[in-house]
Amino acid sequence: MLQRTYKIGEVASLTGLKPFVLRFWETEFPQLSPVRTKKGQRLYSDEHLELVARIKSLLYEEKLTIDGARRRLSGAAEGQPLLRQVFDELQAIRRMLDA
Known part of the structure; x- marks a missing residue:
């Protein structure tokens, strides 16, 4: 088919x-x-x-950011507690703003 x-x-x-x-x-x-x-x-x-x-x-x-979506799709984010995911997302935003 x-x-x-x-x-x-x-x-x-x-x-x-x-x-x-x-x-x-x-x-x-x-x-x-x-x-x-x-x-x-x-x-x-x-x-x-x-x-x-x-x-x-x-x-x-x-x-989510592209990186966050990529991690979620790969399954890497599934094992992390929610607060850790939020922290990582905030860190990524801070790096973008600093750049």
């Missing part, structure tokens, strides 16, 4: 995101790596769509 694939424009329409956001997320989240055709066109699977929805939720609804 062939798996359904979606081009980047279709994924953008389905998720309400811009294509450049999807391309950027590919550089930030190693789990998000669509298959490329010989012409370089991205083909996303249903699993990729679910991952994009999860990333969008982590960033836009839970207000």
